[in-house]
Amino acid sequence: MSVIVLVEHTGGVIKKKNFEAVQYASQIAKKAGTTVTALVLGTVTETEMEGLGQYGAQKVLHIADARLDEFHARAYSSALVAAAEKETAKIIVTLHDIGGRMVAPRVAVQLKAGLVAGALSYPDTEKGFVIKKAVFSGKAFAYVNILSDTKVIMLMPNTFPATKQEGKAVVERLDISFSEKDFVVKVKSVNKVTGEVSLADAELVVSGGRGMKGPENWGILEDLAKELGAATACSRPVADSHWRPHHEHVGQTGGTVRPNLYIAVGISGAIQHLAGVNGSKTIVVINKDPEAPFFKAANYGVVGDAMEVLPRLTAAVRKFKEQHK
Amino acid sequence: MKILVCISQVPDTSTKIVLKNNNTSVSSDGVTYVLNPYDEWYALIRAIELKESGIATEIHLITVGKADVEPVMRKALALGGDEAIRIDAESSDAYETAGYIAAYAAQVGYDLILCGKESIDYNNGTTGTMLAGLLDMDYIGFATDIQIESGAALVKREIEGGEETDTCNLPLVISCQKGVAEARIPNMRGIMAARTRPLKVIVPSKITAVTEILTYELPPAKAGIKLVSPDDMDGLVALLHTEARVI
Ligand SMILES: Cc1cc2nc3c(=O)[nH]c(=O)nc-3n(C[C@H](O)[C@H](O)[C@H](O)COP(=O)(O)OP(=O)(O)OC[C@H]3O[C@@H](n4cnc5c(N)ncnc54)[C@H](O)[C@@H]3O)c2cc1C
Numbered sequence: 337m338s339v340i341v342l343v344e345h346t347g348g349v350i351k352k353k354n355f356e357a358v359q360y361a362s363q364i365a366k367k368a369g370t371t372v373t374a375l376v377l378g379t380v381t382e383t384e385m386e387g388l389g390q391y392g393a394q395k396v397l398h399i400a401d402a403r404l405d406e407f408h409a410r411a412y413s414s415a416l417v418a419a420a421e422k423e424t425a426k427i428i429v430t431l432h433d434i435g436g437r438m439v440a441p442r443v444a445v446q447l448k449a450g451l452v453a454g455a456l457s458y459p460d461t462e463k464g465f466v467i468k469k470a471v472f473s474g475k476a477f478a479y480v481n482i483l484s485d486t487k488v489i490m491l492m493p494n495t496f497p498a499t500k501q502e503g504k505a506v507v508e509r510l511d512i513s514f515s516e517k518d519f520v521v522k523v524k525s526v527n528k529v530t531g532e533v534s535l536a537d538a539e540l541v542v543s544g545g546r547g548m549k550g551p552e553n554w555g556i557l558e559d560l561a562k563e564l565g566a567a568t569a570c571s572r573p574v575a576d577s578h579w580r581p582h583h584e585h586v587g588q589t590g591g592t593v594r595p596n597l598y599i600a601v602g603i604s605g606a607i608q609h610l611a612g613v614n615g616s617k618t619i620v621v622i623n624k625d626p627e628a629p630f631f632k633a634a635n636y637g638v639v640g641d642a643m644e645v646l647p648r649l650t651a652a653v654r655k656f657k658e659q660h661k
Numbered sequence: 662m663k664i665l666v667c668i669s670q671v672p673d674t675s676t677k678i679v680l681k682n683n684n685t686s687v688s689s690d691g692v693t694y695v696l697n698p699y700d701e702w703y704a705l706i707r708a709i710e711l712k713e714s715g716i717a718t719e720i721h722l723i724t725v726g727k728a729d730v731e732p733v734m735r736k737a738l739a740l741g742g743d744e745a746i747r748i749d750a751e752s753s754d755a756y757e758t759a760g761y762i763a764a765y766a767a768q769v770g771y772d773l774i775l776c777g778k779e780s781i782d783y784n785n786g787t788t789g790t791m792l793a794g795l796l797d798m799d800y801i802g803f804a805t806d807i808q809i810e811s812g813a814a815l816v817k818r819e820i821e822g823g824e825e826t827d828t829c830n831l832p833l834v835i836s837c838q839k840g841v842a843e844a845r846i847p848n849m850r851g852i853m854a855a856r857t858r859p860l861k862v863i864v865p866s867k868i869t870a871v872t873e874i875l876t877y878e879l880p881p882a883k884a885g886i887k888l889v890s891p892d893d894m895d896g897l898v899a900l901l902h903t904e905a906r907v908i
Contacts, residue, residue, distance in 0.1 A: 640891030
């Protein structure tokens with residue numbers, strides 16, 4: 337019996353959030369007196385996989401099938417089920433990200449396993465197998481007890497930091513025969529916005545609302561984002577007016593972000609907007625209206641005109657970076 | 662082509678959450694319930710568009726809940742849809758909900774099952790994936806555009822840092838988000854027509870949930886804001902570095 341964790345990668349590179357999942361799984365395994373096996377799919381180097389040992393994985397199961405270099409929800413699910421069965425794993429960990437959300441629930445029904453989507457805590461095993469998650473878009477938390485023998489946990493990224501230690505995982509090759517059904521959905525084209533920081537994974541986000549007045553003023557917001565290495569986001573009316581692309585829309589009806597720092601510029605802080613950003617660790621609000629509701633949800637506030645404050649903040653960040661080189 | 666749209670009723674987006682019974686449940690006093698925005702604005706409206714353009718022949722709407730969800734189902738019917746189905750059960754997790762819907766869908770047989778990317782109450786986003794698993798169907802999540810042509814779907818979906826275009830023959834389960842369709846409001850004709858459209862009640866064979874919510878908790882109040890003068894952005898950066906430790 338072991339704990340199994342699905343580790344995705346982007347073109348052979350394993351990202352920080354996957355290290356978080358491995359370490360989370362390893363803490364659970366430690367407590368349960370067992371070990372962690374990471375499942376890696378597609379083309380990845382031996383060194384990259386061995387490196388998972390630094391986050392607590394004892395073993396890596398590697399399915400090298402090159403068809404898995406593309407994301408195929410069904411094939412990934414079949415692989416995870418096969419790996420869980422091979423390891424007689426009773427606890428399966430994935431991330432609560434796009435990939436995890438297309439795979440883990442399928443695995444859960446296949447194994448008749450209870451699942452917690454968006455886990456924010458380690459399981460508390462005193463009263464069962466209880467995990468905390470956000471509900472009502474961050475307006476409350478629920479403590480969910482998994483009743484089934486097999487358990488699936490989808491960990492919310494950026495919840496527990498991953499810290500590197502000494503260690504090297506043993507890589508073992510796993511061959512499974514996929515069925516044709518596993519690859520029915522064909523990927524026709526992939527369009528990645530290169531050079532920009534992806535919003536869902538971003539640790540820092542600079543976001544603009546109607547207070548930015550118009551798309552022509554976004555340059556100063558992008559300058560700040562660039563200086564910080566942050567992703568950009570916006571409120572719903574901004575996306576609806578086509579000032580910014582739809583994928584930048586955050587909130588109740590758009591995307592959810594949980595960065596370490598969310599800087600809201602010219603956004604009033606309507607409850608529907610907060611629903612998408614209230615998981616941020618630190619919130620800075622820049623607004624010219626001292627009564628703007630966003631100030632109630634913020635850690636730091638600047639009452640002022642965005643057009644003046646933004647360039648100053650960008651300059652201050654630049655100065656800070658030069659001093660801390 | 663027959664489409665099934667999964668509908669969930671949720672507290673209105675501006676609801677303040679109040680806990681009761683020793684924090685073991687969420688109060689519904691004074692709460693207005695609405696159609697889950699992702700189900701309504703994106704999944705349902707796209708299904709209606711597909712029917713208007715002659716691609717879909719029939720749209721069924723399905724929900725799991727007791728009689729109190731019927732007003733929301735009527736509202737959904739007022740937007741469009743030929744028939745609504747209410748699975749008469751008080752489901753306690755996504756596994757149970759998906760199980761009921763899958764059992765019904767397997768009986769009728771649908772070419773396309775649409776749902777929202779997540780419901781804004783429990784924020785799981787698992788129903789669509791579970792349905793596909795239970796029905797042994799293909800699944801595309803987080804769609805931003807859905808086109809159907811000669812029995813196949815061409816779907817744009819969100820991926821990390823971009824977008825991917827997938828193709829797949831029907832039948833298929835798709836979860837929908839922003840981009841798939843534009844929001845609409847029901848018109849008088851729709852509201853009148855909705856009254857006469859069938860709302861079937863199905864008593865399911867009981868499925869046992871595999872999780873339970875023990876307690877709820879409200880987030881702690883923010884510790885109070887620190888205001889920084891707009892003339893002191895060096896000061897703000899210093900706070901973000903030394904106090905918040907985020908840069
Ligand atoms: C069902 C539903 C779902 C919704 N979903 C979402 C969602 O997902 N995301 C979302 O964002 N909204 C959503 N909304 C809309 C939400 O209620 C608000 O209307 C919206 O967030 C407001 O956007 P805003 O803050 O950019 O604009 P406004 O509310 O117009 O606020 C603009 C702010 O900018 C400030 N300002 C103006 N000029 C300046 C300046 N020069 N310098 C600094 N500050 C300035 C103003 O003081 C004001 O606070 C939803 C609404 C509903 C009903």
